[in-house]
Amino acid sequence: MADAVRLEELRKTYGTTTALDGVSAAFADGTFTAIMGPSGSGKSTLLQCAAGLDRPTSGRVFIGGTEVTANNDTAMTKFRRQRVGFVFQEYNLLPSLTVEQNVVLPLRLAGRRANHSRGRELLRSLGLDKHRNNLPDQLSGGQRQRVAVARALLTEPAVIFADEPTGALDLRSAREVLQLLRAVVHEHGRTVVMVTHDPVAASYAGEVLFLADGRLAGSLRAPTADAVAERLAHLGELTGVAA
Template identity: 80%
Template sequence: MTDAVRLETLYKTYADTGTAVTALDGVTATFAAGTFTAVMGPSGSGKSTLLQCAAGLDRPSAGRVFIDGAELTAIKDTAMTRFRRGRVGFVFQDYNLLPALTVEQNVLLPLRLAGRRADRGRCAEVLTRLGLGDRRHDLPERLSGGERQRVAVARALVAEPAVVFADEPTGALDLRSAREVLTLLRAVVHEHGRTVVMVTHDPVAAAYADSVLFLADGRLAGALSAPTAEAVAERLTHLGDLVADRAGSPT
């Protein structure tokens, strides 16, 4: 099994306030092609920073990122943007749909930005697969939250990326819509061979993944295969206790 994403000794330090804060502290991890991985950890553990660096939305302070065998951290910003548009898909909590564009136009937007042909046939195929074939010409305001997130998933898939990064994709959804989107992401992996890396705080959401990667204080803190919501919640409790103990320990 090949690696869709490989992270080698990633460090990320922020010093905007004059005091250096280490968000990632030497993280090495791989995400195999055709798998669904959830990334979890206590607040401030570095999970969102990990996703942003892995996806090329931010640069690590040190270390290397490989996507589909290409080293993302070795190229300049303009080339990174082009690479990201062609090989990486994104699903965010807030959908990020443009309200003045139809469903079809929103889905095709990444292709247009990348200077690629807007394949309406491919767009219709993806939307039909996601149960939105009859909503192509609707504006986002006419859709429910779950439908808007499915449009965001379609937009992430239309360019056939090597990996889809999802940042709290169900955080703004009701329980039923969240379940539909998570089932959809799992189908994207197991039925269509895509790779999904999802940041979430929700043990129930994480249970839809093949495995869970845990972070604490910017470091890897274990992994869990075939996760259940109960097992994930228990592991998170232990991680939270660990972080609290470290914060309360004298330096």
């Protein structure tokens, strides 16, 4: 199985603080991986560097076989818009645009023709077709996050990075979004890399990678919420930081 994303010896420093300390990892095509760790472990920094939102101090990032870190900032931005999808905790939908306009926005930002038929197809598949002319503030939090997933899928990206995608949702909406992300992997064949602090959310992934003090601290396949919570508690004890 080919790697959708490969990280080689990533280091990221902010002054005298080391956020990532030589992290290497690979995320295969068609997999769902959660990244977890205590506060300050480097998980959000890892996602930002892997997604091309931030540049590591050293090390290399490959997405779909292309070394993203070899590009200048302009080329990195262009590549990211074409090959990477994002789902954020706060949805990042533009309030003045309709649902459909938000979904096709990545194509417009990339200088391509807005494919409204593809956008409507995605909205239908996610049960949102009747809301396509609504503004985001007319939707529930779970519906807005589903719009964000549709937007992430529009460009058929090599990978979707999700940063705390259920952090602002109630339990029912969170479960629906997590089931949707799992379907994105199993039915659409996409790769999802998700940062979360929630053991229940992590249990929807096929594998969990744990970080502590900017380094990989183990993994867990076919995770359960209880097993993830136990591993996190152990990491917190080792680092002296609450998870």
